[in-house]
Amino acid sequence: MKLPQTRDARSGDLRLAYQVVGQGPINLVFVPGFLSNLDVHWEDPGYAHLLRRLSGFTRLIQFEKRGTGLSDRVDPAHLPDLETRMDDVRAVMDAAGSGRAALLGASEGAPMSLLFAATHPERVRALVLYGGYACFHRWVQDAEAVEQFVAQADTSWGQGRTLRAFAPGRAGDPEFRGWWARFERLSCSPNAGIALARMNSAIDLRAILPGIRVPTLILHRRHDARASPEAASYLARHIPGAELRWLEGRDHPIWTGDTDAAVDAIEEFLTRATPSTQPERSLAALLALRITGASRRALLDGELAERAGTFDARLSDEARCFGGSVVASGPEGRLLRLDGPSRALGCARNLSALARSLGIGLGQGVHVGEVLPGEGAASGVTARIALALAGEATPGVVLVSMVAAEVAFGTGQHFVSWGEIRIDGACLSVERLVPEQHLEPARGIRGHNPDLTHLTLREREVLGLVAEGLSNHEIAERLELSAHTVKRHVTNILLKLDLPSRAAAAALLARSEAS
Structure with missing residues (x-):
């Protein structure tokens, strides 16, 4: 069998492998789960059948996450967070010439697809989540089970012993077990597999589900061995307008069991799904800045006023370094919009250093929520919360809402509990970003x-x-x-x-x- 041409998409300094198959009227991006290798996919009859069926009615774009398969390898100790991997989806779409696409997120690919759809609804025609979840520890494995999985992978990665955890119905098939072992070996190294398992266990995107504003289909097997069926029910209850369809079986991978039933449901859904006519709100991280304490009074002094002017002049450049923009600047403070909390926190660290160098006291707040496009992000509850956090922050302090801290989990940021604030009658838990030297x-x-x-x-x-x-x-x-x-x-x-x-x-x- 002749394999499709494998191409490279650039995301930052790395190359991501992707393939395009089919000429259908709908671009469909297949966001993979834990393991992937584009060439090995075609070696298994079930996987090849899935790809052929999908490409029969779509222009199918399948790719590999950085650090896996044919894509550039990364240090297992510094695997990217969900936000970076979300950018990888965008890079692949750009390279494949896809302006808008439907996303098929399978297993771990489901939360990545959710984050992309919430952040970039203008790029998403529809969303299909198969075997997905919003919180790993609640619906896939608890901390003890993760460590047991890691211990097994540490001694037997590449031997196919993880198969029973994913597809127990195929564990007795020696040919499939041999393919699975090869799939493990050629997807990633043992250390990368362990690091991926630990990183995936940190996923918790429950807070963003109400912000999904694209047509969504949820597919889940009634007895899924990997992801609890309750994960699908939770997604359906919390994503506005989502449609839930149950499939029979217990094997977790979409390319095992009754694959045709899953593809039939996807085809029916995509051919009738229409883009939402609601205002295009999207998920974003807002970074609010306020000059605080004595420094604010000292701005009456001409020299410090000049320093503040220098700070403002550099603000847009600092925001652009993290892929963001300034959406408001006035008496209430400065407000920056970024694609995710890890970028907002990185920008906040740089701005703290800039403020110190200029002799300016700066309090900062970070919150994640739904915002309108452009300068519309400066209005609404998300902006009010970010500004309130900045108002509570003392000079040099960055306060972070619990929602933002949880979405940023696994990115190497460090927080300590700060307390609570009351906004719009609701109590909000707050954490403080901790510089390691402190x-x-x-x-x-x-x-x-x-x-x-x-x-x-x-x-x-x-x-x-x-x-x-x-x-x-x-x-x-x-x-x-x-x-x-x-x-x-x-x-x-x-x-x-x-x-x-x-x-x-x-x-x-x-x-x-x-x-």
Whole structure:
């Protein structure tokens, strides 16, 4: 069988592999799940049948995430967050000449598709979610199950032993099991597979579901072995106008079991789905800035007024560096719009440094929510929350809504619990972005071991409590942090130390203290 031509799309400095098959009137972007390799897809009769069926009524664009398959590899310790991978979808669409497309997000590809549809509704004709979920730990695997999966992958990646977790109905098929083992090996390295599993476990996009404004079809097998059927019911309840169809079977991959039933539903949906006529709101991160405290009074001084002018003159350039723009500047503060919270937080760090260099006190707030296009982002509840956070922030502090912190989870950012604020009659949980150099000294860790040097002081402190056998909630109470923050620290510790479990991290610390 002659394989389709594989092309490269540039996303930043990396190349992403993609293929285009079919000449149908609808562009359909297939956003893959955990594993992918464009050439290996065609080797399995079931996968090849899926691709041929989809390309029979669409112009099918399938691609591989960075770090997997035929795309450029990345350091497993620094895998990209969902926002970066969302940009990869846009880069592939641009390279394939697709202005608007339907998205088919399968398994892990479903949350990535959700984030893209919320952020760029103008690029999305319709959304199909197969075997998807909004929160990994709730509907796929809890933390203990993730560590068990990681431990298995650590010793047997590339042997096909993960097959039973995805497609138990095919586990007794030696030919398929051999293909699955090859699929593992050629999709990513063992360390990358472990890092991907841990990163995927951080996915929680429940907060953005009400902001989806494109026609949406949810497909889920009634007895899915990987993603709980309740995940589909939750998506259907919280995405406005979403349609839910149940499929029979328990195997998780869309290309196993009754694939034709899934494709028939997709074809029927896409050929009748029409673009929404509602105003094109989209998901965005807003970064609000306010000159605070003594610095505001000091602006009466001509020199400091000039410094503030210099700050404003550089504001647009700083925003553009992170793919954003200034949408408002006035007495209430400055407001920047960016595609996601990790970019807003990166921009906030740069602006803090700029303000310090100019002698200006700057409080900042970050919130994620639904906004109107262009300068319309400056109005509405999302803008009010961001400005309120900036108003509460003291000089040099960046306050982040819990929603923004959760969406940014897994990006290497560090937060501590700050408290709550009341806006429009509702109470909003707030966290504070913590520069690593401001972390408190570690308590209870004796000595110094080279293996631990790339942990932050806070991470070493958390590691010490993990070694004492404390749970995340117990650590959160001990250190007066949120449970979400502790979970982030533990994830980062395991990634940085390249360890499969909390027990392995505790053992490493014990060896460090004994040496």
